[in-house]
Amino acid sequence: MQAPQKNSYDVVIVGGAMYGSSVAWWLTENADFNGTILVVEKDPTYEFTSTSHTNSCMRQQFSAPINIKISQFAADFVKNFRAYMGGDTRVPHLALQxxxxxxxxxxxxxxxxxxxxxxxxxxxxxxxxxxxxxxxxxxxxxxxxxxxxxxxxxxxxEGYFDGNTLFDWWKRSARERGAEYVHNQVVAMSRVNDRIESVTLASGEVIACGTVVNASGPRAVLTSRMAGIEIPVxxxxxxxxxxxxxxxxxxxxxxxxxxxxxxxxxxxxxxxxxxxxxxxxxxxxxxxxxxxxxxxxxxxxxxxxxxxxxxxxxxxxxxxxxxxxxTFDQNAIIGPHNAVSNFIFVNGFSGHGFQQSPALGRGVAEWIATGAFQTLDLTPFAFDRIVRGQKFVEKAVI
Structure with a gap:
């Protein structure tokens, strides 16, 4: 286990695979954010993550317009990967098959x-x-x-792409830009009224935080329960x-x-x-x-x-x-909890995660930096729909 360098961070991301690294990188890319980022990953080999088992497929054949737009941005991101990564000549050109x-x-x-x-x-x-x-x-x-x-x-x-190269460069670039990754595990959270004040790591450190991002993949509910929140993942x-x-x-x-x-x-x-x-x-x-x-x-x-x-x-x-x-409606849960304002979801992708990671990582970073989604309106994926019992309808779920 690694101890973090600081005892306080503006953003603590629980999970460092595809979505944790997407959010971390987009935060470093966002001109409205200049805070500190800690990414906590329990398995730095990523051997058993959904990221490592992905088929990296991409489609626009959804029934909901917002899902179509999300994939259209992903296609543009993949085809212009080096340009999105700042023109870094080390970054390979990715093909969308x-x-x-x-x-x-x-x-x-x-x-x-x-x-x-x-x-x-x-x-x-x-x-x-x-x-x-x-x-x-x-x-x-x-x-x-x-x-x-x-x-x-x-x-x-529409087809498939090399998603793991995209992930590797998000992680690498985020770290080069100052995001701190540690091999550790969040085991508890301190919640005071409507905010998470700190997270406790398996190695014993108590880390103060401004925002917590749940990027825990299939283990999302284990993370949310530390904040007293149930999530249907x-x-x-x-x-x-x-x-x-x-x-x-x-x-x-x-x-x-x-x-x-x-x-x-x-x-x-x-x-x-x-x-x-x-x-x-x-x-x-x-x-x-x-x-x-x-x-x-x-x-x-x-x-x-x-x-x-x-x-x-x-x-x-x-x-x-x-x-x-x-299990609620097989679509993403994105953005803040309705009661715990600084607990942010990037969860529940139900197999759509890789193709949605460019747009949804960007959207979560926008929310953290400005308090609103700027480029695509992702509010249909808000946790509040679960509280209201109003499913997001997407007929094209595989």
Whole structure:
């Protein structure tokens, strides 16, 4: 464990993975903020974080306009990464592999939902096209379309990117600009009325703070309970499989969302597939045990049905990771608590976290620096909606 250099910080961020580092970096970038930052991370290897298990996917195919705008900013950020990082020549150029998402509908009701979503996306500048089964088959002959009615597809700024490089540079740049990272753990908080006055570390130090940011991923509720706050976020297990095809496709495979819930896409010279389990309970925070029956009994049969060339494939690698799953409405919780004014949430992304991290990290930094969201209005994600029982409706949740 490392002790911090000071006994008081303007901002203490609990969790130093993708969101902790995004908020830290955006704070150093914000001209309205000149305070001190402490990032407390219990595992500096990040081995078991959601960040390390991400598939780094990005899509604009949401039903809520604010989610579309968030991803549009993310696409711009990735494509202009070096420029956003101040033109630092050490920073690599990142590619956004725009193979697109392909949502497939097997019922007319599902197809109608896709049509409605496409209209919303198009109205907000997304390049989504609604396609008939015949149009999809013409563009991607390898699909079996016998049970498909229609689909939505977007080849503009939608696909996947190298998210871990983005994370690494946020962390590195934030530290170079003065944010202090320590290998430690917040184990308690002192709350006086509507404010958190201090946090206590596992190594014994009591650190005074102006603002606390909960960037604890699937462990968000453990952090919030130290402040006397309940938050509907729990770890849900998600499975990823990397496989090689004996008969590879003659073109890129879009990130295909099969009606079964299985998704698949090109992954370099290999292919990637994933899915949630049919029985999807909360799991222990340290449970990353794989269920190999999911590959044999669910994923492989779906792959072979949807893409007959995938009847002969070889599993190369696989892992289980955790979604920070918002059980209330599967969307982010952003900004201050309604009663504890200096306790800030960046939680509950339910699988959308990497693609939303540029915009939401920026928005949280704006709130801390100025008391308001400046560039995108993120108030629909406020904790207060949970208090009111008013869900944020997003139909396109994977």
């Amino acid at each position: 725009s193979y697109g998402y392909m949502y497939l509908a097997d019922t007319e009701a599902f197809a109608q939902n896709l049509r409605e979503a496409q209209k919303v996306q198009q109205a907000h500048g997304a390049g989504t096209k609604h396609m008939t089964a015949a149009e999809i088959k013409a563009a991607y002959p390898f699909y079996n379309m016998d049970d498909i009615v229609a689909g939505n597809h977007n080849l503009i700024d 729990e770890p849900r297990k998600r499975y990823t499989f990397i496989f090689q095809a004996e008969d590879p496709l003659d073109r890129d495979l879009p990130l295909t969302i099969d009606p079964s819930g299985v998704h698949m896409r090109t992954d370099g010279t290999y292919y990637l597939a994933g899915c949630p389990p049919d029985d999807d309970p909360a799991v222990d925070y340290d449970d990353f045990v794989q269920d190999h029956a999911i590959w044999e009994e669910k994923v492989w049969p779906v792959l072979a049905h949807r893409v007959p060339q995938f009847e002969r494939i070889r599993l190369v690698n696989s892992w289980a990771g955790h979604y920070a799953y918002n």
